[in-house]
Every structure is written in structure tokens, then in C-alpha cells.
Amino acid sequence: MSDREIDQQLVERAQRGDKRAFELLVTKYQRKLARLLSRFIRDSAEVEDVTQEAFIKAYRALPSFRGDSAFYTWLYRIGINTAKNYLVALGRRAPTTTEFDSEDAENFDDGDQLRDVNTPENELLSKQIAKTVNETMDALPEELRTAIVLREIDGLSYDEIATVMNCPIGTVRSRIFRARDTIAERLRPLLETSKDKRW
Amino acid sequence: MEKISQLIDGDLGQWETRAQIARLEREPELADCWATYHLIGDALRKEIELGPEFTRKVRAQLDLEPAVLGPRVRLMQRTARHTLPIAAAVAGVTVVAWLAFQAPPNAPELALAPTPSILTPSPSNAGVADYLVAHQEFSPSTTMHGVASYMRTVSADESNGAR
Numbered sequence: 001m002s003d004r005e006i007d008q009q010l011v012e013r014a015q016r017g018d019k020r021a022f023e024l025l026v027t028k029y030q031r032k033l034a035r036l037l038s039r040f041i042r043d044s045a046e047v048e049d050v051t052q053e054a055f056i057k058a059y060r061a062l063p064s065f066r067g068d069s070a071f072y073t074w075l076y077r078i079g080i081n082t083a084k085n086y087l088v089a090l091g092r093r094a095p096t097t098t099e100f101d102s103e104d105a106e107n108f109d110d111g112d113q114l115r116d117v118n119t120p121e122n123e124l125l126s127k128q129i130a131k132t133v134n135e136t137m138d139a140l141p142e143e144l145r146t147a148i149v150l151r152e153i154d155g156l157s158y159d160e161i162a163t164v165m166n167c168p169i170g171t172v173r174s175r176i177f178r179a180r181d182t183i184a185e186r187l188r189p190l191l192e193t194s195k196d197k198r199w
Numbered sequence: 200m201e202k203i204s205q206l207i208d209g210d211l212g213q214w215e216t217r218a219q220i221a222r223l224e225r226e227p228e229l230a231d232c233w234a235t236y237h238l239i240g241d242a243l244r245k246e247i248e249l250g251p252e253f254t255r256k257v258r259a260q261l262d263l264e265p266a267v268l269g270p271r272v273r274l275m276q277r278t279a280r281h282t283l284p285i286a287a288a289v290a291g292v293t294v295v296a297w298l299a300f301q302a303p304p305n306a307p308e309l310a311l312a313p314t315p316s317i318l319t320p321s322p323s324n325a326g327v328a329d330y331l332v333a334h335q336e337f338s339p340s341t342t343m344h345g346v347a348s349y350m351r352t353v354s355a356d357e358s359n360g361a362r
Contacts, residue, residue: 048253158208177201184235
């Protein structure tokens with residue numbers, strides 16, 4: 001099933017009153033949405049507040065979501081409107097639709113600019129996570145590293161990765177899982193420090 | 200855990216996806232795995248990191264929200280996609296059957312009955328009758344539109360015994 005179809009399944013479960021399904025969507029999209037909103041809200045605390053508000057608004061609006069667009073496109077649109085209203089309420093200039101269009105929101109890329117909006121606390125956590133992930137990636141066997149990079153950064157499907165790496169699709173599946181599992185193991189102590197704070 | 204990795208990458212079929220999502224909701228350790236794998240992907244793509252309290256705050260706020268009950272449009276659309284063709288076929292058969300059974304039992308005899316007066320001009324206005332016979336294919340009163348032009352019509356005066 002495609003990513004969109006998986007989201008749709010989670011949405012349908014949430015629409016049947018299953019909050020846990022919506023929480024899974026939150027864990028999936030929280031950083032992407034925050035990154036999107038930080039494009040025009042500079043203060044990291046405000047970014048978090050607006051991101052949180054956007055998720056709650058999305059949850060309330062779930063009955064009106066009919067699956068005509070992808071969930072993330074719909075969520076991003078709500079996020080952008082929430083951010084615009086927030087800026088207007090503060091008397092700041094909200095971005096115009098030509099400056100920021102939800103249609104291409106999912107594709108934007110200005111990562112270097114975004115990394116410095118973190119508060120000291122977030123920045124520390126972010127740096128620790130990034131450091132651990134990068135160190136573990138460097139230590140991974142070449143074939144595991146290549147597989148997960150092709151999947152997570154280049155967005156290739158298992159079929160495409162199998163073609164690029166000239167190996168069976170089952171091997172791709174296994175390599176990506178082993179890479180993730182290895183990194184997750186290394187992250188575990190870091191995440192367990194706030195285990196009750198994370199999902 | 201490998202299934203969660205596959206789920207995230209869209210590598211599972213429909214039924215297995217449903218099963219894994221159901222497990223994700225039931226088993227917190229799998230939900231942690233889902234969250235961590237997404238975190239790894241976001242870290243590799245250098246997404247912004249939120250504060251450690253973020254998810255807890257959203258969850259707390261969600262707990263205060265009443266459960267939403269949506270229209271389940273997709274389900275209805277899926278149902279409609281399968282049932283509408285069947286309903287259309289049944290409706291078609293019903294209409295045909297209804298029309299067939301509506302025909303009276305002596306219908307063939309009626310079809311063979313002589314066509315009324317239009318082809319039989321009265322002697323009193325024979326000139327008009329000739330005109331009507333000649334143009335009767337254009338008459339809106341005929342019950343055989345479009346067919347009359349292919350028929351040869353004749354008129355006979357039986358009173359003189361001529362044929």
C-alpha cells in the first residue's frame with residue numbers, strides 16, 4: 001500500500017473515533033509540519049505552539065476530510081492557515097498565498113535555515129539525535145547504509161532500490177530494517193531519558 | 200519490528216497493513232518503534248526536532264477532545280463502486296421485464312388491426328383526402344414516425360368495385 005493509502009487507513013480509523021490512530025499520524029508528521037511552519041514563524045516555541053494547534057484543528061476537522069487530497073496536503077493546508085491566523089492575531093505580516101502555497105509545501109527544502117530555530121533544549125536534543133544517527137550510519141555496513149539512504153533520502157521504492165543495488169527485493173527489505181533497528185538501538189538510551197514524554 | 204519497517208515504506212498489502220495498524224494501536228512498544236523509525240527518517244532528512252514535551256502535550260490535548268465521528272466517505276464510495284453496477288443491472292432487467300409483462304395478451308391481434316381512417320378518405324372531400332394521403336408520412340398523428348417514408352401507400356374506392 002502506498003503512503004497515502006496508509007494515511008487514509010489511519011484517518012478512517014480516527015474518523016471512527018479511534019484517537020490512537022490520529023496519534024500515529026501526529027508522530028509521523030509532527031517534525032515535517034513544524035519544519036514547514038518554521039519557514040515563516042521564526043521563534044521555535046511559537047512554531048511548537050502553532051504546530052500543536054494545527055494538529056488539534058486537524059483532529060476537529062477530521063469529519064470533513066473526505067480523502068480527495070492526501071492527508072498531509074490537507075494537514076499542511078490547515079497548518080499554513082493556522083500560522084497565518086496566528087501571525088495576523090499578533091499583528092505581524094502573514095505570508096501571501098503566492099509566497100507560500102500548500103500545493104508545493106511538501107517539497108520545500110531550506111534545511112540549513114531551519115536548523116537554527118531551535119531553543120537550547122531542542123537544539124541539544126536535536127544535535128544528540130543527529131550525532132547518534134550520523135555516527136551509527138557511518139558505522140553501518142556499506143550495503144545497509146546505501147539501502148536506507150536510497151529509501152529515506154532519495155525516496156526510492158523497494159523495487160527501485162533492488163534494481164539499483166542489484167539484489168532481490170527481500171534483501172532490500174532486510175537491509176533497511178537492519179539499518180533502522182541498529183540506529184534505533186543506539187538511540188534508545190537517548191530516547192529513554194524522556195520515555196514518558198515520547199511515544 | 201520488521202513489519203513496522205515495511206509498513207512505513209508501504210511494502211505491505213492491504214490486509215497486512217490493516218493488521219499492523221491494529222497492532223500498532225494495541226501494543227505501545229510497536230508504537231514506539233513506529234515513532235523511532237519516523238524519527239530516524241526525519242533525522243536523516245534533517246527535519247526540525249521538536250521539544251521532548253511536544254507529543255505528550257498534543258496527546259493530553261487530544262484526550263480533552265471529544266471523539267470525532269466522520270462520514271467514512273471512502274467506505275461508502277467503495278461500497279457504491281461495487282453495488283451501483285449490480286443495482287443498475289437489476290434495474291435494467293426489471294424495466295425490461297415490466298415492459299414485457301405490461302403488453303396485453305392480445306397484442307399481436309391489435310398490431311394486425313386495420314389502421315384507422317386516415318388512409319380511407321371520405322368521398323365528400325376526395326381532393327383533400329388525396330392531399331392527406333400523399334403527405335401522410337409527414338403527419339404527426341402517425342404512429343410510425345420515420346417508417347412511413349419507406350412504405351408505399353395506396354388508396355382504393357371500393358364503392359365502384361375498382362381495385
